[in-house]
Amino acid sequence: MSMGIRAQSYAKHVRQATSSWVFYLLVAAFVVGLVFVHPPLIFQGDTDTARNYLNTIVSSLSTILALCISIILVAIQMTAGNYTHRVLDFFVRLPYNASLFLVFLITIMHSFLLMAKIREPERDPLTLPLQSEMSADLILVFICFLSLLLYMYAVVQLLKPERIIQLILREYDTAVRASRWLSALENVEQICDIVKRAASVNDSLTGTYGLMKMQEIAAKLPVPVGEGEEVLAVHRSFLNQWGEIVGVTVKEKETGITYVALDALYEQGCLYLESNSYVPAQEVVQMYRNIVFSHLLPEGQEYYAETVALRLYRLAAIAVQSTERGQQFAVRTWEVILACGENCFRLGKGYPTLFAGFLMVDEICTLFEGVCDTAFYERALLTYFSLWKAFAAVADRKDVAAWARWWSQQQWHDALRQHGRSLAMALAEHQGRQELVVTLRYLLPESADPPADETALQTIWPTLFDGIPFATNGMPGGSDSLANFCGGGSAAENRL
Numbered sequence: 001m002s003m004g005i006r007a008q009s010y011a012k013h014v015r016q017a018t019s020s021w022v023f024y025l026l027v028a029a030f031v032v033g034l035v036f037v038h039p040p041l042i043f044q045g046d047t048d049t050a051r052n053y054l055n056t057i058v059s060s061l062s063t064i065l066a067l068c069i070s071i072i073l074v075a076i077q078m079t080a081g082n083y084t085h086r087v088l089d090f091f092v093r094l095p096y097n098a099s100l101f102l103v104f105l106i107t108i109m110h111s112f113l114l115m116a117k118i119r120e121p122e123r124d125p126l127t128l129p130l131q132s133e134m135s136a137d138l139i140l141v142f143i144c145f146l147s148l149l150l151y152m153y154a155v156v157q158l159l160k161p162e163r164i165i166q167l168i169l170r171e172y173d174t175a176v177r178a179s180r181w182l183s184a185l186e187n188v189e190q191i192c193d194i195v196k197r198a199a200s201v202n203d204s205l206t207g208t209y210g211l212m213k214m215q216e217i218a219a220k221l222p223v224p225v226g227e228g229e230e231v232l233a234v235h236r237s238f239l240n241q242w243g244e245i246v247g248v249t250v251k252e253k254e255t256g257i258t259y260v261a262l263d264a265l266y267e268q269g270c271l272y273l274e275s276n277s278y279v280p281a282q283e284v285v286q287m288y289r290n291i292v293f294s295h296l297l298p299e300g301q302e303y304y305a306e307t308v309a310l311r312l313y314r315l316a317a318i319a320v321q322s323t324e325r326g327q328q329f330a331v332r333t334w335e336v337i338l339a340c341g342e343n344c345f346r347l348g349k350g351y352p353t354l355f356a357g358f359l360m361v362d363e364i365c366t367l368f369e370g371v372c373d374t375a376f377y378e379r380a381l382l383t384y385f386s387l388w389k390a391f392a393a394v395a396d397r398k399d400v401a402a403w404a405r406w407w408s409q410q411q412w413h414d415a416l417r418q419h420g421r422s423l424a425m426a427l428a429e430h431q432g433r434q435e436l437v438v439t440l441r442y443l444l445p446e447s448a449d450p451p452a453d454e455t456a457l458q459t460i461w462p463t464l465f466d467g468i469p470f471a472t473n474g475m476p477g478g479s480d481s482l483a484n485f486c487g488g489g490s491a492a493e494n495r496l
Helices: 002-018 021-037 047-082 086-092 096-117 128-158 161-177 181-200 204-219 230-252 255-274 278-296 303-320 324-346 352-359 362-371 377-394 397-409 414-430 434-443 455-464 482-487 490-495
Strands: none
Touching: 021 096, 021 128, 047 086, 047 096, 047 128, 086 128, 086 161, 096 128, 128 161, 161 181, 161 204, 181 204, 181 230, 181 255, 204 230, 204 255, 230 255, 230 278, 255 278, 255 303, 278 303, 278 324, 303 324, 303 352, 303 362, 324 352, 324 362, 324 377, 352 377, 352 397, 362 377, 377 397, 377 414, 377 455, 397 414, 397 434, 414 434, 414 455
16 A cells, blocks of 8 residues: 555656656757767758758748747637636746747757858868758757647647646645645636636536536545634635536526536535534535525526425435434525525426425435434424425415325324324415315325324414414314314315
8 A cells, every 4th residue: 555655656756847847958958969969960962052951940940930939829818718817827837838949949049050150162062060060950950840749739738628627736736735725725716717617608518527626626625624724715615616607507508517516516515414514514505595596596597496405405314314413404404495495486486396396305204204303393394384385375286286195105204294284284274275275185184093292383383374373273164173174174175
C-alpha cells in the first residue's frame, strides 16, 4: 500500500516537473545546442543560394509566427467570451510558449548572423564552416515548423472547455492542499461560470462535465460537523453554485443539466447525512427550497418540483432512521416539502403526477414508521395532512381516488391508518368537497379495529381546521363525534 502511494506521489511530482515552462525551455535549448554541435552537412548551395534562402527564412518565419499568434489570440478571446476569462491566464502560462519562442528567436537571429558572415562573391561555393552553419539553420527551420504544429495542437486542446476545467481543478487541488480556502472558492466559482455559460448556449456536454467534476471534488472535501469551521464556507459555495446553475438551466430550459444539478445536491446531502453532519445537510434542504420558490415556480416549470420533492423525501427517509437529531431533521425537511407543495397546488398547477410526487411516495411510509413512537409523530401527521388539505382544495375525484387506493395499500400501523382516514374525510368536508367525502368513504372503509387514541388528533386539529377545536368540529349531519362522522355516510351522500 505504501509503495503504491509512493509511486503515485513520484508520478505526480514528475508530471509537475515536466509541465513546467523551465523543463520545455531546457529541452529546447538542448535540442538547439545539439544541432549546432553536430549538424548534418545537408546544404550544398553556393553563396547566392544561401543569401536568397536566408532572406526568405527570416521574413517567412517572422510572418508565420506573427500570423499564428494573431489567430490564436482571436480564438482565445472567443473562448474567453463563451466560457471564462481564465483561458487567457492558462495561455500565458502554457509551457510550450517558452520552447516555441526560443526556437524561433534563435533561428531568426542565427539567419541574420549568417547573412552578415557571407562575404564571398556571388555563386562562389561556401566555406566548410559556413556550410555547416547553413545546414544547422536548415535543421532549425524544420524544428521551427514542427514545433509550431505541436504548439497549435496544444493551443487547440487548451481551448477545449474540458481542458480548461481540468486546469482549474489542478489549481483547486493545490489550494486545498495548502488550506487556502478562499482560493479554492474562486476556482469553484470559475467552474460554475463555465457550466452556466455552457447552459446558456445549450452546450449540455460541457455543462454536465463541469457539474460532474464539481460533484467529485465536493465529495472529497472534509465534512464539517458544526458552524464555525472554515471548510463549511466551501461547502456552502458548492451548494450556492449548484442553485445558481439550476436557475440558469431552468430559464434556458436545459433539462439535462438541470437534473444533473438536482442530483448533485441530493448526492451531497446523502454524504452529509452518512457523516451525521446536519448543518450542511440543512443547507441542502434550504437550497432545494430556494430553487423551487426562486426559479421553478416563477418560470412556470413546476413539474421539476416533483423531482425536488422526491429527493427531499429520500433525504428525510435516510435521516429518520438514525438518531433523534436525524428524526428532527426529517420532520423539518417534510415541512419544506409542505411549503413547496402548498404553493404548487395553490397556483392551480396540480396534475396527477405532481400530486403523486408530493403525497404518494414510498418514503412517506418510512418517515411515518420512523416517527410513529416518538415526540415527532404529531408534527409529522400535521405536516402531511396540511399538504393533503391543499391537495383536497384543488383535486378531482379521480385524484383523491388514486390517493385513497395508495393509502389503503400501505402497511400502516392501526392508529395511523385510522388517523389518516379520519383526517382525510374531515378535511374534505372542511373544504366543502362533499364529492370527495363520498369517494373516500367507499375506498377507505371503516376499520373493524378498536378506535385509536385521538390525543394526536386533538393536538393538531385546531391548526389543520383553521382554529376550529376538536370537540366542536362542525361535522355534517349534526354530529360532534369524529367517529360518527367517519362511520356514517348518509348526510354527505344525500347532499350529492
